Amino acid sequence: MSKNGDVTYFPNTDPAANQLKNYQTQSIVFPSTNITTLEACPVGDYTNVSTFSTRGPISIQDVNYLEEMANFVRERVPDRVVHVKGCGAFGEFVVTNELISTICKADLFKIKGQITPVAVRFSVGNFERGSSDSVRDIRGFATKFYTKEGNYDLLGLNSPVFFLRDPFLFPKLTHSIKRNPQTGLFDYNSRWDFFSLRPETLNHITRLYSDHGIPNGFRHMNGFAINTFQLVNHEGICVYNKFHWRTNQGEQHLTVKEAKKLSGTDPDYAAHDLYDAIARKNYPVWTLYIQVMTMEQAKVWLFNPFDPTKEWPEIEFPLIEVGRLTLDRNPNNVFAQIEQLAFCPANLVPGIEFSPDKILQGRTFAYRDTHRYRIGTNFDLIPVNKPIVPPVHPTIRDGSMNTSTNEGAKPNYYPNSFEPNIQPHPVEYNEPIQLVNTPIIDRFVSDDDDSYSQARLRYLSYTIDERKRLHSNIANELLFVYNLIADRAIEQFRLVFEEYGDGIQLELETLRLLNNGESMAPGRSCSPESE
Template sequence: MLTSKIYLLFCIITGAKIHVNDAKQMTGLFGNPIGHKTDLLTAGNHGPALLQDVQFQEEMAHFDRERIPERVVHAHGTGAFGVFRVTNTEITKYTKADLFNKPRKQTEVAVRFSTVSGEKGSADTSFGEPRGFAVKFYTEEGNWDLTGLSAPMFFIRDASQFPSLIHATKRNVTSGLPEPNYRFDFFSLRPETLNMQTYVYSDNGMPDGYRNMPGFGVHAFRLVNKQNKHVFAKFHWITKQGNKNLDRETTFKLAGSDPDYAQRDLYTAISNRQYPSWTLKIQVITDDMIKDFKFNPFDATKIWPIDKYPLIEVGVMTLNRIPRNFFAEVEQLAFCPSNLVPGIEPSPDLLLAGRLFSYKDTQRYRLGANNQLIPVNHPKNQINTLTDRDGFMRTDNNEADAVNYYPNSFSSVRDNPKKRDSNITLKADSNDEIVVFRFDDSDDHNYEQARDYYRSLADDWKTRLHQNLAFHMKTIRQFIIDRQLNQLRLVDPAFADGVKQELNNFRK
């Protein structure tokens, strides 16, 4: 007997009838069998309909809620899945990121291609804008999201301008119609957009599908190696299919005849086992090289000249699977530039700084506070959080028998000093050096003011203080009592002795 899925596909293709005995039992959302699907529950043949038709209520209520908010940018896109394979471990000189640490090492990836300003139903052949090229690496150390574009630069360099840029490329706020005045009004008032304008209004702004376009990480990132030495790098995806572009007239025709041209081209190729691939390369600069730049090297509106800072091959990405369910694996696929792994850190890019916050905040709005638990967003390694708990749609156990604060004495989950952020030294205008680091402030003059206050209390106040603390501590475990008394002793030995005496009194 054919399996149910194969049998169903056979019937759809051949037009054969599905035998009732071979069909799956239809159920509601909670598994209850449905005996008759196509009619309301009514009093009499012609109604009225009854409120007790919970079968209809369940379906309609779910239907009313089956759409989620559209992405503000990159709404029209598609996705595919595959693997990234390391071809050159030279990058390990620059970064300790585990996904690069062995020749031929493979990491699963999810990729989403998209237009930028168009709505979900717009044509994916629109011109005059870059395409999104976002890659999620499911590494052994968590997800790394390289969120990029088909262009090596961006329109703006400062995140404060991002909402205005996107609003200027959207529809007229009064009529709801496309509004070219907005776009070029903003462009003409912000000359930093000129580099990007020149690029995307050339042939490079009209890629022939997603397979034939390059990708760029746009931002510089800080790569840190095992010796805690750093460089800055930019990431490039070089299409192995070769760059191909469309002319403006063809994009207009395709927008009318096949508005999903780029998606169809990608899915057809993968379905025919013509798996598209891209070579990942990086450019690298050191701190000493920064002074050679005539512009800020962390300005996202600029590129690093390849003749001065040549490309270094890292690996090859191949896409070999289309989504099994578009909503589950593409609409809910969430990318965030702040998803980084040890060895890859942000640079001082002012546009990247805003994206580190904005993207995750967007996903919390679109998909919920626990969007990381959606299978397509879930890392391959285990999530061990303590303080990030509960909320809508929380489905994992998340150390359910543990505590939800840190530090603590009860959970085996601990931070790992070997995975700390690297320290960064900055120079202020005064030439003073400022170190950016996670400084441990747990032992910063903790006892002096408590000691002064304790010693200022009258004896009867001290007694009541001892009694109050002892009352609240009397039921806790002895090792915590001992640790707390040791802390009180550092304030004043009399403080610890007084509380200890009151604890003994309560136990009598």
């Protein structure tokens, strides 16, 4: 303490470490206030429990203590199943290319220079809240646009391709990557068993275990919506598209050595880096691009254009700039504004529609149902999730924690004779024919679709040194895997490219020699965070 009783602060310029100091110095004047209960009743003693005598017992009449403890044991909400650990910020999106208004009629793309407020949540894909930000894993990049036509959610990853093409396999994939149900530990056998049995994962794996597998924080990370959407303009002309975020800070990745060090010294490195950059007014920026495929091109394209395990080649479908995203405001409270921030790919606005992408369609229900389970039936009423325009929904009522007017005295059924002006939004064009059961889709069957060509092209795009590190990264996990599963996985990599499988085999044999000629203990569990 200093002589005048003020707190003595260490000379640290880190904004995150100095949050409390900054709160004190940046607040205007602390008004004189008295502590109350949640019902605003005055509290006289806020440090001692009320007892019947000096040594107890505790009085059941100490409602302040009972209230505090009752809230304390309920202050956590269920975690997300995936993308549990995350951070976020707020900012704005500005349209930089008027061309987008001719492709998509969405109001947020209306004119060049139009500004839309946004919220963004970044996350680690498959590990728990206490994990490191520097693990080898997919990252989430979710953006909520607060538009004049309602909230539009654009969900993405730091990879342009996904593990799967069918949503029915998603729970199975997640179970294979997460903890063993008996040991409670991460088990390389389960993940590689699943990977080696589902060759459509190869393209994503080839990227995930390459030098691109561990982003250097979130500011230096690109984002990809992976799914295919349908854009509609004011004339009713439809095209298919993919969204891409490209970081203006330059894409950067961590080496395995750097990731290991950060996992031990600053496990919240990515969140820490984002918070400090914004606090120092070094605002991170991303540029939004789209790729466009006409319906005629989709009918004859070489592979299923709605398969998220594959990329659209940029040489055939070049990137078109749309706008710029700037994050310039940290949250005031992480739980209120980030943990309760609820995204869903079904939150679309006029001009952006679903495509026959099965993964996209499979996500439309799961996300909103997750939020109902985690944060309540009326999660849409939480301030960070509320649209900037008032919603009108005459039949969804009641439910726990309904803090709205609950539509007051209005009828709770539709149609009715007492609100003649309540009606659906007018359709400005003839709805396009949906392509779910047309030859575009029927040409491609998941079981015999090509799972190797794009993984081969990705592998061949790497330099010799990059391939060696890819071989090493995969072999270091297969070392902990049963021989049967490791051999199957290596054969799958050989189907991508002979050198790919041979390189992993050679690395694996070298590692086994270092362990007295044997694999590690069969079934041994090891957290990928050890990277």
